[in-house]
Amino acid sequence: MADLLTADAVREELGRLPDWSGDPTAIGRTAQLGSFPAAIAVVDRVATVAEELDHHPDIDIRWRTLTFRCVTHSAGGVTHRDIELARQIDDIVRSAA
Numbered sequence: 001m002a003d004l005l006t007a008d009a010v011r012e013e014l015g016r017l018p019d020w021s022g023d024p025t026a027i028g029r030t031a032q033l034g035s036f037p038a039a040i041a042v043v044d045r046v047a048t049v050a051e052e053l054d055h056h057p058d059i060d061i062r063w064r065t066l067t068f069r070c071v072t073h074s075a076g077g078v079t080h081r082d083i084e085l086a087r088q089i090d091d092i093v094r095s096a097a
């Protein structure tokens with residue numbers, strides 16, 4: 001089971017994830033896509049990566065705005081698994097329509 005990151009570690013990781021914010025309890029970001037279908041296509045690609053990582057984000061879908069929240073539920077806070085998932089989400093959003 002992954003270890004919880006300290007507040008300093010989370011702060012350091014967020015320094016490399018400029019679109020994300022949060023604290024040791026969870027990290028999150030929003031993403032504005034160009035259309036609802038484009039947002040859903042991003043969610044579908046994130047779902048594939050989440051399955052590959054066996055690590056799943058909370059996703060809020062509101063028309064073209066996606067809100068991702070990552071926390072390791074089994075650890076009750078942020079672990080390196082959330083940081084890796086956040087990086088993967090950024091890659092998908094960056095390459096989206």
Ligand SMILES: C[C@H](O)[C@H](O)[C@H]1CNC2=NC(N)=NC(=O)C2=N1
Nearest residue numbers: 054055056057071072073074075
């Ligand atoms: C059995 C399976 O590996 C676990 O339930 C995984 C699935 N995806 C998960 N996702 C997240 N965010 N936290 C978890 O603790 C978690 N656990």
